[in-house]
Amino acid sequence: MASEIPAELERRIKLLENPANQGEDFDGTSWFWLIALGVALPIVALVTGWGLQ
Secondary structure: OOOOOOHHHHHHHHHHHOHHHOOOOOOHHHHHHHHHHHHHHHHHHHHHHHHOO
């Protein structure tokens, strides 16, 4: 039982595999906000929460 990929899905996969369509890496500002909001802010919230007990 062989299943074939529909033509539209195959077309979309080929578009995604093209390196020109994959975008660029994060810049410095993006890394800053990623670390600040994803790591530092939760740590500050945890420490503040522990201090309020």
